[in-house]
Amino acid sequence: MPPAKSGGTGSTVGLRCQSKRLGETARRARWPAAAPRGTPSPVTHRWSIPLLLALSAAAFIWSAAPALTTLDAGELGAAAFEQGIAHPPGFPIFTLVNGGLMRALPFGDLAFRGAVASGLVAAVCVALLARLAERSGRTAPSAGILTLLALTCAGPFALHARTIEVYTGLGLFVAVLLSLRGLAASAPGDGRPWLALFFLSGLGLGHHPLCRLLSVLILAGAFLNFRRSPLTWNVFIRRGGAALAFVALGASTLLYLPLRAITSPERNWGDPSTLAAFMDHFSGARIRAAFAERMFSFDPQAFSDLLDTLTPGAFPLLALGLVGLSGLFGTQDATARAARGWARWVLLIDGLYAVFINPMGNADGQNLLPTMVVMGFGALEILAVFEARSPKVLAGLAGLALSIVFLVPGVREGLLHPQSAGRALPQALARLTDKMPPRGVVFVSSDHLASGAAFLQVVEGGRPDMAVVVRQHVWDESSMRPIGRRRPEVLEGWSAGQGLGSLKILDGSEYAIGWEWARGVDESEAPEGLNTDWPVLNRNAGQSAVSPPFAESLTSLDEAFERASTSGGGDEALAGLYGGFALDLGLFELRQGRRATASDAFVDAVRFDPDSSSPWSNLGVIASLEGRFAEALALTRTAAQLEPHHRVPLVNVTRYALTLGLRDEAQHAVDELLERDDRDADALGLRGVLRAQAAEMHSAAEDFSAALKIDPNQPEARAGWDKLRGYPSRTTPP
Template identity: 25%
Template sequence: MDGRNPDTLGDFPNRVGTERVKRTIALGAAFLALAVYLVTLSPGVVEGDPGEFQFVPYILGIPHPPGYPLYCLLGWVWSHLFPLGGVAFRMNLFSAIWGAAAVGVLALLGLEAIGTKWWPAVVGALAFAFSRTFWSQSTVAEVYTLNAFLVAAFLWAVLKGLDLTVLALIAGLGLAHHRSFLFFIPGAVAFYIVKGKWPRGSLLAALALFLAPLLLYLIIPLRAPSLPYLKVQLSPDDTLILYGNSLKDFVDFILAKRFGGLVNWEAVGVERAVEALRWLREEFGWGGVALGIIGLTGLILRRRWEILALTGLGFASQVAFNLAYFIGDIRFLYVPAYLVFAFWIACGAREFADRLGGKAFILLLLPIALLIQNFQALTQASRAPVAERWTRILSLPLPEGAILLSNDRDELTPLYYYQLVEKKRPDLVPLYPLIVPELSDIGLVLDRALSSGRPVFTIKPMEGLEVAYEVQEWNGLWRVEGKVSGEGLTPLNLKVSDSLILAGYKLREKGKGVEVVLYWKVLSPLGEDLHSYVHLLGAAGERVAGSDHRPGGVFYPSSLWKPGQVLEDVHWLEGELAFPLRLRAGLYRWPSLEPFGQAVEFEARP
C-alpha cells in the first residue's frame, strides 16, 4: 500500500512486548468496560428474555429453546456462590463480567494480529465495548456476552496457534451455549487450509473434548420433571405441557424447531440488507464503519488471507443467516458479527498508525464518542419500575389461583422470578400467547383461561378485548368476567359475506347522541384486519352522520375473531336524532378502503 514489501508488512510483527504486557493491556480494556457496565447495570428484576435468565439459572431450570445449558450451569454456580445483592442483580452482574471478559479477549486478538502498537487493538476493543447493542446486553441477564467471549476466545486461540484440543474444547463450549457459534468453525478450518499447516494435538482427544460439553444438554431432560412451570394445570381436566420430555421433544427443543418457521431465505432482500447496514452505523458511527472498511481493505492488500478467512467467513455466515431470520430480537444476534467488525476497526486504526504515527492516536476518540453517545440511553436505572410494578401487583388481594394474562410473554417473566426465586404467590398462573403452540393468539388464551373456571385478569389495559369479552377495571388490573353474549339485542341476521353476518344491534341514548352497538357473528375466519362503519341515512338515502373505526383495536382485531363468536362493536352518533334511525353498516379494508362483502341497511329503535 505504501511501497513497502507486502510480504514483510503482512507478517504483522508484534512489537508490543511480552505476553505480560499484552495481558496488562487486555485487562485494562476489560476493567474499563466493566466499570462502565457496573455504573449502567440494571439494579434488579427486568422483563423479557433477561427476566427469564434471571430466574432460570438460579433454579437450574430450562429457558426457551435451545436451552443454553452452559449459561444455566455457570449461572447456577454464580448465583448461589456470589454473596451480594438479590438473584436478579447477580445475574445482571454475570452478564457484565462476561461482557468485560469478551472485551479483554478482543483486545488480545487485536494485539496478536496487529500488535505493532497497543492502542489500535484498544480502539477496536473499546469500540465494541461501548457499541449500543453489546453494551445493552452487558447490563442485564442475557446470553450474548458469554457467547461473545467464547467467539473471541476461539478466534484468539486459532490466531495464537494453540493446540487442537484447546480449540475443540472452546468450540464444544461455544455450541453448548449458543448455536450461532457454529458460524465461526468453518473460518477456523479455512484459516489452516490457507496457512497450509494444521494445529498440533491429538485428533481423538480433540473430538472427545469437543463432544464432552455437548453432554450438558442432558440437563434439559434430567431437570424437566422437577420444574413446576413446565406443566400448567388450569383445571383438573386441562393441563398445558410446555415440555413433554420425550426423545422427540428433546431433539426438537435443542434444535429450536419452534423457531424454524421464522427462517425465510426467499424474503431476504435489499430492504433487509439496508436495515442491517443502518444498524451497523448505529453501533459504531460513520467513523467506525469507515475505519472497519479500511481495516478490511488493509487485510486484503496485505494479503492476510488466513485472517480474512478466519474472521470474514464467520461474519458473512452470521449476517447471511440473520438476514433470513425473522425473529423480533434479531439485532442481538448480530453481536458476534459486530465483534468481528470491531476487530476490523482495530486493523483500520493500525493502518493509520503506520502512516501517521502518533497523530493517529486521535482515533481513541471513537470509543470515547460512543461512550458519551450511548451512556444516557443505556443507563438501566429506569428499569426499577418493573420491580415496583410487580411488588404492587403481588400485594393486591388477588383470588387464590387467579390467572394473570398478557398478550406479551415478556411482560410476565418477572412473575416467574418472584414465584420461583422469592416464593411469592406461587398459586398465580401466568398465561400468554404461544405458551404452548396451540394457544397462538390472545383470544385462544382467554377462552382457555375462562373455561378453567379460575378468575382471569389482564395485567394491563388491552384496548379491543371488549368487543369479545366482558372486561372490568380492578385495582389497576382488568378482570375478564366472561364472553360477550349479545343478550337482549334486536335480531337482524343480515348477511355481510359468507364469513360474517350482522346478528343484531342495540341502541343506547346518551346525552346528545346515541350509541349504536352492532353485533357481528363470525361464520368462518375473516383472516384480515377490517374497519367497520355506521352511517345515518337521510330520507333520500344520503349520509347524514357516521362513525367508523377498527373494531377490536390493536389487541383483538378481526383477523383474530373465531367462528361462532359474537362481537360487540360500539359506535357513536352525535346530534338530536329522531327515531327510528335508518342506518347502513358494513366493513372495509384499510388503507385501500375496499369494501368487505356488502353493506346492510336497517331501521333501528331504542
C-alpha cells in the first residue's frame, strides 16, 4: 500500500488540518467570518476620528483660559514647566507631559500654553471615546460631534479642560481603560490588551489617587478573565510574571520623583529624595493628616457642594449617558458589553471617591470628571444607534435640537467664552508686586496667592527679590529651602520643624511685610503695624502703624473687580477670589474694632460673591453688636439658607432668635444642630438656655455641664451655670 501523501498542495489531509488550525485560531481570536461575495462591507468613515480630534482640539484651545487661573493652577504649572515636584502624590506623568507641551507649543504666553495642554489631553480623550463607540461596526460622525458639544458644556469636564490641572489626564486614563477593555473583549484569545491594561495600571500609580482605585478594577477583571480558562502552574507563572513586569514598567515613572528631587528644583514639594519622604509624598500623608476628620465620613455640606458642580449643562449629558450605559438600546456585541460593564464600575468608584475619600475637593470642583467621561461614552453609544436607525431628516433634526440643548446652558454659564476664566488672579498678583517694595517678604495662606506667586517667580521669572512664605508650610524644610537660597536673612532664627514665631523678621521693622489675612490661620502671629490693603495687608519698611487707607483700598478693589468683569471674567472663580479679598478686609477691620469700615467691606463681598454665606453672617454679627437683632436675624437667615449645612450661621440664628423671644425658631435650630452632632458645645449651651427659660432647671444644668466639659469657654453654658449655682442639682460641676 503506497504511503499517504502529506504536506503537498494536493493533499486532502493536509488541507483539512490546515483549515482546522486556521479555524481554531479564528475562533479564539473571534475574527469576523469572511462575508459572502456580493455582500457590501460596512460603511466606515476613516476621516471621522481625525476630524473629531481636530474639532475637539480647536474647541478646547478656543475656550482655554487666557491667563493663570486660581487654586492649584499656578503651583502645577510651575512644577510642570520647571520639571519639578508637584504637591502629593507628585503627578510625574502630568509634570512630564504638560511641561513638555508648555515648552513645545509655539504660541501664547506660558499660562495659556498650560491651559491649552490640558485641552489637548481632553481632545484625545474625546477622540478615544468615539473610536471605542465605532468598534461595534456602527459609525456616526455626528454623534461624536454632539458628544464633544455635551462635554464642552458640562461643568466638571469643561472646567478642567481649559485650565492647568491634572484631571483631564485622569479622564484620558478612563478613556484608555474602557478602550482596552473593549479591545480585550473583542479578541479573547489575544493577551496584548490585558498587558496594555497592566501597563496602564502601573502608569496610574504615577498620576492620580483615583487611578489607583481603578487599577483594582483592572486586576479584578484580569483575575476573572484568566479564571475562566484552565491554568497550569507554568501558565500561571508565565502570565503572572508578564502582568507584574508590565505593571512595574508603567510604575517606573515614579522614579522621576526621587531622581528629580535630588537636584533640588525650586518646586520641590515634600522633597521625596529619600525612601521615607517618597512614601509620604506618594501616599499623600500630609494631606491625609490635614483632612483626616473629613475623609471616610459623610459630610452633608460636601455632598451639597458635589451636586453644585453638576451645572445645568451637565444634565443632558447625564441623561443620555445613563440611557446609553443601560444597554437597553445600544449594541450588544462583546466590545460594547465589556466597556459598558466597566464604565458602570468607574461610575461607582468615582462616586465613592468623591463622597468619602475626597469630599474636601467638592467645593473646588475637583471630582466627577471620570463620571463625565463615562457619560460621554454612554451618550456616544445611544446617539450612534439613534443615527444609524433613524431617517436622515429625523436624525438631523434631533441633532440640531440636542445641539441647542447643550449649547444654551454652556453659553449662559460662559463655558464656551475664551475670556470667561478672566484675568482676575494675574491682576491681583500685579497689585501685590507693585505695592511690595524691593526685598519685601509676603506671607500668604490661600492656594490662590501661594500658587500664583510660585508661577510668577518660577515660570515668568518675576520679582526674584521678593520672598513668598506659605504660612501653613513654614515648618517644612522643602518649602523654606528655596527661600533660604535666595534670601537667607528671611530665615534668621528659623530651623526645620519650627513655626512662624521663630522668624525674627516678623519682630523688627527692617523689611516690608505683606500679610494675607486669614482668620484662624496663624492669626496670633500677625505682625504689628499692618495697614489695610488688598490682596494682602502690608507693613512698609521702617513705617509704624498709621491710619489704614481703607477707602483707597476698597475703591481700588471695586475698580479691579469691574475691570475683570467687563473683560469677560464674571464667573465663579472671579466672584470667589474678589469676594474673598473683600471679606478679608472686613474681618481685619472688624478685629480692629472698626465696624463701619468692616461693614462696607462685607457689603462689597456680598456684591462680588452673593452666594457666599460668610459676608452675610458677618454683617449679622455687626448688626447684633449694634443692637439691631431683627436685622441680624434676617441677614443670618440668608447665610444659613446659602449654606444649610454650615453650623456657624445656624448657631447665630439661634442666639438672635432667643434674644428676640422667638423660641420656636431657636428650638428648631438647636434640634437641627444636635441632630448633626450631639456633642456640639454651642448647641448644648443654647438648649440649656431654652430649658432654663422654660423653668426646666435640672435639664438646663445638665446641658450646661455637658457643654462646659466639651468647651470650658462656651459663653451661654458658662453664664447659665453661674446663674444656676443656687438651684439644687444632681449634675456634677464641670
